[in-house]
Amino acid sequence: MLLHISSPTVKQVLAFHALYPEWPLNVLLSYAIEQHFQEFQELHRKSICSLILDSGAYTLNKSSWTKRPKDILRGYANFSEFSSKYYDFIFNLDEDFTLHGYDVNMFNQIELEEANLDPVPVVHNLDNDEPDRFIDLGYDLVAIGQCEGGRPFKKLGRVVNNFHENNIKVHLFGVTEIxxxxxxxxxxxxxxxWAQYVKYGQVMWWNSELVDWNPMEVLYFPKRQVEHDASRGSNYWDYIYQEQFDHYIEKNLGLTVDRLLGSNKEYYRGLVNILFFKEMERYITERHKKVHGFIFDE
Incomplete structure (x- = not known):
């Protein structure tokens, strides 16, 4: 499985690559977010494994399209025509997230295809024949985005398994539930x-001391050491595995906990969380093969 880190900084990508040159990050960039595209695409492309481009429809939908650029479809097409060679794949401009958005989104899909691009279509309805249409159209990779009413496991599983049985790969947007x-x-x-946890002062790590199959733990670093908020995870200051965590970040990232508390704490906490998700990627990939027997056509 490929787990893409959404919009990391170039500095974080290079820092991780310096530590793990044989284990580069997979990265998702969004057209709707200002970032150093040239550095990702050209200067440091070899430091990244899979690089994919999202149209930014989710970001723009969150703002009810109030910040929508004029003629975003043409702008996205122009950008992609120049830059798509740097990306493993790009996504359609799936601007309509409603249950009845297929026609609008398919119009954009066709427009991009007619510009000699190969966008990945995005499903937004798990209940009608929308997924089957993409099977009939012969796509070999389909994404599943946000859906009205959510993406409950039973419905999502039915659609994902149907794609898999038809030799169609699935990219699942915005889900890292293990x-x-x-x-x-x-x-x-x-x-x-990874960035949301940093925003709220939290880090994640794989605690090998736990015997459960999912050894994920979340820590936070309150300003007052006596503060306790179970909803945020474990308080680092009285964490029973504090010594093990300190050893983990020192061994894997060359960090001491002081780095997670200093003036650049957001940057270093981000590195810890990026490592967590990279380890999750490897962990899930192994379980896909050894436990579930999932095989994906190359």
């Missing part, structure tokens, strides 16, 4: 959670 990724034949996904 139990879900473990049980379904998801070929690719992406996560902005």
């Amino acid at each position: 139990e879900l990724l473990d049980k379904l034949p998801i070929w690719s996904c992406d996560s902005s959670s």
Whole structure:
């Protein structure tokens, strides 16, 4: 499975690559977010494994399209015509997230295809024949985006398994729930959670001391050491595995906990979380093969 880190900084990508040159990150960039595209695409492309481009429809939908650029379809097409050679794949401009958005989104899909691009179509309805239409149209990679009413496991599983049985790979947008990724034949996904956890002062790590199959733990670093908020995870200051965590970040990232508390704490906490998701990627990939027998055509 490919787990793409959504919009990391170039500095974080290069820092991780310096530590793990044989284990480069997979990265998702969004057309709707200002970032150093040239550095990712040209200067440091060899430091990245899979690089994919999202149209930014999710970002723009969150703002109810109030910040929508004029003629975004043409702008996205122009950008992609020049830059698509740097990306493993790009996504359609799936601007309509409603249950009845197929026609609008398919119009954009066709427009991009007529510009000699190869966008990945995005499903937004798990209940009608939308997924089957993409099977009939012969796509070999389909994404599943946000859906009205959510993406409950039973419905999502039915659609993902149907794609898999038809030799169609699935990219799942915005999901890194380990139990879900473990049980379904998801070929690719992406996560902005690493940054969201940083925003709220949290880090994640794999605690090998735990015997459970999912050894994920979340820590936070309150300003007052006596503060306790179970909803945020474990308080680092009285964490029973504090010594093991300190050893983990020193061994794997060359960090001491002081780095997670200093003036650049967001940057270093981000590195810890990126490592967590990279380890999750390897963990899920192994379980897909050895436990569930999921095989994806190359």
